[in-house]
Every structure is written in structure tokens, then in C-alpha cells.
Amino acid sequence: MGKKVEVLELKSLDIKTAQVTIVGDGDLVLNKMNDVTSRELIDIRKDKAKNVTEKANEWESIITAIHWRDGKPTDFSEEGMKKALKENAPCLTAFGLKKSFGQAVVQNGIDTYSTKFNAGMNIVASGNLIPIKFAKHLIDEKLMSPKRGAPVLVRLNRFTGWSAVFTIQYTGAVYSLEQIVNIINMAGFSIGIGSGRTSGYGRYHVENVEAV
Numbered sequence: 001m002g003k004k005v006e007v008l009e010l011k012s013l014d015i016k017t018a019q020v021t022i023v024g025d026g027d028l029v030l031n032k033m034n035d036v037t038s039r040e041l042i043d044i045r046k047d048k049a050k051n052v053t054e055k056a057n058e059w060e061s062i063i064t065a066i067h068w069r070d071g072k073p074t075d076f077s078e079e080g081m082k083k084a085l086k087e088n089a090p091c092l093t094a095f096g097l098k099k100s101f102g103q104a105v106v107q108n109g110i111d112t113y114s115t116k117f118n119a120g121m122n123i124v125a126s127g128n129l130i131p132i133k134f135a136k137h138l139i140d141e142k143l144m145s146p147k148r149g150a151p152v153l154v155r156l157n158r159f160t161g162w163s164a165v166f167t168i169q170y171t172g173a174v175y176s177l178e179q180i181v182n183i184i185n186m187a188g189f190s191i192g193i194g195s196g197r198t199s200g201y202g203r204y205h206v207e208n209v210e211a212v
Contacts, residue, residue: 017124017169018177021208022188024162028132028202029140030090031156031195035064062139062155067091069131090132090157092164092193094125101180104187117183120174124167135161156195167212181206 036056060076069089073080101121102114111117123130138158143151170180185206187193192202 013171015169016172016177017167017212019165019167019210019212020181020184020206021165022163022184022204023207024159025188025203025205026201028134028159028162028194029156029196030067030092030159031065031154032067033065034061036061058155062157065155066157067093067129069129085137090134090159091129092132094123094128094130094166097130097166097193098123100187100191100193101183103191104183107190108183108186110183116174120172121168121170121180124169130164130166132159132162132164134159134163158201163207177209177211181209 057076059078059081063073063076063081063084067090068084069091070087073084073088075083098118098121102118105111105114105117136159138160140156140158142154142156144154168180170177175183188204188206191197192200193204194202196202
């Protein structure tokens, strides 16, 4: 007696692509953990004594607090920063942007969870990075209070007149392109992106959408 063979029909997903342009409604602050702070934390975990005579390079702290499109610059100086801003590009992360969209789904009562939205929409970005364009770069000095110890002076990268273009892919099974764009606008209005969001930085709106 012959063995019964079950034939499975594989159906391809109807994936659509669109390019979205967002424009800042206020300044954007980019401030990830910089290399200087990262090394200090690693040294503490390894019980390595800090050399009190060694002064941290403040430009390394400022430059490495940004995600860069073409890789991390190696010239940690004011001139190195100017060159990087001109020839390289500061970036948002696709992960952070999509996470804020999912938060907007829940916060605005569109769905109880963001699971369906996350399953039906992706951001396509090389290296998880979305470059920004900007009109002006500023460095803000601010005293911040850590959980332990005295306040510390930090320098934050702030960008004015910023915008970004990114590509999304979606199935349309649960959320249409129009609904996705509305969710992105909600995230831009109520959540924002980058550092300082609780202070109102990083707000934006969708300026343009093009099917690809």
C-alpha cells in the first residue's frame, strides 16, 4: 500500500512597501550611552581602579553619543565633529522608531496590545539606522542627577530643522497604509523620538508618503 503524501501549498505574503518622510515639529536630542561612560561602567564591574589623573576626552563623549550612518568617527575633536556632521550622518534607530509606533497603538486605544501591529509592519533600514537631515547642530550642557552620587555635567547633541526618510513594509492584513501613517503621526505627536521626549523633544509629523 502506497504511503500517502500530503501536499502543502505555500502562499506568499502580499507585502507592500512605502517610503515615509517625517519632519520635526521641534528639536531632536540624540544621546545614547557614549564610549567613555561605557568603559567606566565596564571598569567598575571588573573592579579596575580609575586613574584619577586621566581626563576623559569630552569630544569622544559627545561624538560617540550618536549613532552614525557610516560607522563611528575616529577623530575625537571639534574639527572631527564638524567633519562627521558634514560627511557622515547622525541616525535614529529603526528599533526605537518602531517601538514608539507600537506604544502609540496602545496609548491611543487602537488595540490592547501592539502585537498585531508589530507583526504586520516592519521598518527596512541598513544596520538598523535611519539617517537624519538637519539645519543646525547644537551642544547643550546640562546637570543630571544619577541614582547614586553627585550631579554630573553632560553634553547633549541637539538638532534643529530635522527630518528623516525611512522605508516600511506592511501586509495590510490588519492595518492599512492609511492606518499605519495615522499611527506614525500619533507617535510623533504624543511620544516623539530620541532623548528628552518627556521634555517635549523629538516631536514630528508625517510630511510625505510614497508607495514603492
